[in-house]
Amino acid sequence: MHALFTVFAKEFLENLRDRRTLVSALLFGPLFGPILFGAMVSRMLNQSVIESDEPLHLTLSGKEHAPGLVTYLESHGVTLAYKSLSESEARSAVRNGSMQVVVIVPAEYPARFSEALPAPVLLVADSADSQARKSTDRARQLLASYASGIAQLRLQARGVNPLLALPVAVNDIDVATPTGRAVVILGFMTYFILFAVLMGGLYLAIDSTAGERERGSLEALLSLPVPRASLVGGKLLATCAYMCISLSISLTAFVCVFRFVPLERLGMSANLGVGTALEFFGICLPFVPLGAALMIFVASFTRSYREAQTYLTSVLLVPTLPIAFASIYSLKTKSSLMFVPSLSQHLLMTSVLKDDALAPGDVLVSALSSLSLAALLVVLTARHWRRETMLG
Amino acid sequence: MIDANALCKHFGSVEAVSHVSFSARDGQITGLLGPNGAGKSTCLRMLYGVLAPDSGSASIDGVDIRGETSAARAHLGVLPHAAGLYNNLTARENIEYFGSLHGIDRNRVHRRIADLAHVLDMETFMDRRVKGFSQGQRVKVALARALVHDPGNLILDEPTNGLDVMAIRNLREMLYALKAQGRCILFSSHIMQEVAALCDRVVIIGDGRVLADDTPEAIRERSGARTLEEAFLQILGDGAGIR
Numbered sequence: 001m002h003a004l005f006t007v008f009a010k011e012f013l014e015n016l017r018d019r020r021t022l023v024s025a026l027l028f029g030p031l032f033g034p035i036l037f038g039a040m041v042s043r044m045l046n047q048s049v050i051e052s053d054e055p056l057h058l059t060l061s062g063k064e065h066a067p068g069l070v071t072y073l074e075s076h077g078v079t080l081a082y083k084s085l086s087e088s089e090a091r092s093a094v095r096n097g098s099m100q101v102v103v104i105v106p107a108e109y110p111a112r113f114s115e116a117l118p119a120p121v122l123l124v125a126d127s128a129d130s131q132a133r134k135s136t137d138r139a140r141q142l143l144a145s146y147a148s149g150i151a152q153l154r155l156q157a158r159g160v161n162p163l164l165a166l167p168v169a170v171n172d173i174d175v176a177t178p179t180g181r182a183v184v185i186l187g188f189m190t191y192f193i194l195f196a197v198l199m200g201g202l203y204l205a206i207d208s209t210a211g212e213r214e215r216g217s218l219e220a221l222l223s224l225p226v227p228r229a230s231l232v233g234g235k236l237l238a239t240c241a242y243m244c245i246s247l248s249i250s251l252t253a254f255v256c257v258f259r260f261v262p263l264e265r266l267g268m269s270a271n272l273g274v275g276t277a278l279e280f281f282g283i284c285l286p287f288v289p290l291g292a293a294l295m296i297f298v299a300s301f302t303r304s305y306r307e308a309q310t311y312l313t314s315v316l317l318v319p320t321l322p323i324a325f326a327s328i329y330s331l332k333t334k335s336s337l338m339f340v341p342s343l344s345q346h347l348l349m350t351s352v353l354k355d356d357a358l359a360p361g362d363v364l365v366s367a368l369s370s371l372s373l374a375a376l377l378v379v380l381t382a383r384h385w386r387r388e389t390m391l392g
Numbered sequence: 393m394i395d396a397n398a399l400c401k402h403f404g405s406v407e408a409v410s411h412v413s414f415s416a417r418d419g420q421i422t423g424l425l426g427p428n429g430a431g432k433s434t435c436l437r438m439l440y441g442v443l444a445p446d447s448g449s450a451s452i453d454g455v456d457i458r459g460e461t462s463a464a465r466a467h468l469g470v471l472p473h474a475a476g477l478y479n480n481l482t483a484r485e486n487i488e489y490f491g492s493l494h495g496i497d498r499n500r501v502h503r504r505i506a507d508l509a510h511v512l513d514m515e516t517f518m519d520r521r522v523k524g525f526s527q528g529q530r531v532k533v534a535l536a537r538a539l540v541h542d543p544g545n546l547i548l549d550e551p552t553n554g555l556d557v558m559a560i561r562n563l564r565e566m567l568y569a570l571k572a573q574g575r576c577i578l579f580s581s582h583i584m585q586e587v588a589a590l591c592d593r594v595v596i597i598g599d600g601r602v603l604a605d606d607t608p609e610a611i612r613e614r615s616g617a618r619t620l621e622e623a624f625l626q627i628l629g630d631g632a633g634i635r
Contacts, residue, residue, distance in 0.1 A: 007493070220470055225465035
């Protein structure tokens with residue numbers, strides 16, 4: 001036990017003096033997420049404000065064929081630009097981005113319109129352009145409401161109750177609460193938190209294993225009368241300590257960022273205060289030894305610092321896999337998923353954000369599954385350290 | 393006292409060390425001499441307990457070295473071939489770390505470091521970070537680290553590698569001083585002059601086998617050669633065929 005703390009104290013001190021470790025563990029790792037987040041949310045905020053305030057711009061070709069439609073659109077605040085375009089000209093203009101949405105009224109429109117046959121209108125737009133999609137939707141909506149207005153007038157003129165043409169009245173009820181909507185975006189945040197945890201221990205895990213071997217200090221260390229498990233334990237503990245510091249910095253930064261980003265203006269409310277941050281810390285705490293054990297385990301098998309760096313950067317991506325899986329299949333919090341580390345932390349943190357009550361059983365299973373996987377990795381690592389191949 | 397008893401070790405199909413037996417006695421400097429790849433390092437690694445022999449045994453003062461916490465390790469100081477230090481720690485912290493891992497209490501470690509700093513003449517750089525130390529300074533720190541628990545036995549694997557003439561001279565004097573204190577010193581080398589100048593006893597290893605084990609003088613006389621170097625080449629030729 002004494003040896004374990006000696007190793008811990010030395011690794012902690014040594015890495016505190018290493019500038020690269022400090023930058024990656026205590027600056028880049030924990031602050032990357034919050035800063036990216038603040039920037040992303042601010043940008044979304046600006047964009048949505050612009051979109052709702054701006055009048056709809058449409059390019060209209062063949063205005064002489066449909067004076068009624070033109071009047072209707074103008075009376076609904078659409079800014080129309082009149083051009084005479086063929087269909088292929090309109091297509092290429094939209095494709096190269098010089099126009100966003102083009103409405104073409106063909107020459108046969110007036111004849112068919114007056115005969116009460118479906119009169120063609122072409123709506124040329126690029127559905128892959130997410131910027132233009134809003135305008136396209138608004139244009140489509142306006143055209144549809146113009147058409148249904150005309151239809152009602154025609155029915156009335158023939159002495160038919162226009163309501164006959166409305167057999168079903170659909171009412172949209174959107175149950176997304178402001179918090180619920182925020183969760184979609186904030187779901188990414190949980191990954192950045194787990195990323196901060198892993199980054200916090202990355203360099204220490206490499207330095208104290210592959211680094212120790214590459215520097216040539218390992219052999220002298222292994223000749224000492226110290227159980228190998230104590231060496232591994234001390235290095236693990238030091239890695240955990242840096243991960244906890246990184247986690248704390250990351251959570252503090254998130255709390256600060258969300259104090260300055262007015263989420264309410266997006267119609268969202270994120271309850272990320274000090275209390276939530278503390279809950280997050282508690283949820284992530286069992287993930288810390290798992291992350292540390294995984295990194296030390298992987299780094300112990302590598303031959304050099306460089307090799308360790310290569311493998312461990314992929315370890316950084318490991319917690320994304322379950323989270324990505326969860327987003328693709330939009331998994332909801334379920335007790336059976338609490339056995340999966342990183343996914344369980346993601347789901348628990350999301351629940352906290354949604355203001356859902358946490359089931360104590362879920363929290364316990366999440367913690368125990370992460371901790372037992374960590375314990376298994378520690379045992380395997382210690383066993384590897386007892387092997388001769390450890391000398392390299 | 394360091395004993396090798398019929399040590400055998402193979403890596404894959406390569407027989408690295410084969411039935412090696414010898415003793416290094418207290419108050420003597422024993423040199424393990426052999427060409428590159430003869431099995432010197434493998435042999436020493438088994439003696440300081442980081443490699444387990446396939447058969448045979450290694451003991452320090454009669455205690456078997458095997459086992460992570462063997463009592464034999466407490467009586468042995470080791471300066472491995474790669475005696476790396478922790479660059480972000482000071483010389484003192486490097487030495488303290490090993491003292492603490494040996495389970496020695498702080499005050500004794502501090503006293504011991506003060507002694508070593510004086511003996512090894514390292515007071516001027518004791519509290520500087522190791523990063524940027526000269527090779528000579530590094531060897532001193534590594535040697536102090538190996539001696540922090542005041543062991544009766546010392547194993548050094550090619551300690552003069554990379555040292556300049558002055559530093560080699562210094563090291564030689566240090567080893568004489570340690571020998572005078574009655575310690576058992578075993579070191580490996582492939583440099584003849586070094587061994588001839590330093591050793592009370594020489595064990596010549598070729599192809600993983602002991603080819604000679606005697607005083608330098610006796611080895612030279614027996615082979616009828618004028619110098620130890622000629623004797624060495626002759627013995628290697630007899631033992632392993634002319635390369």
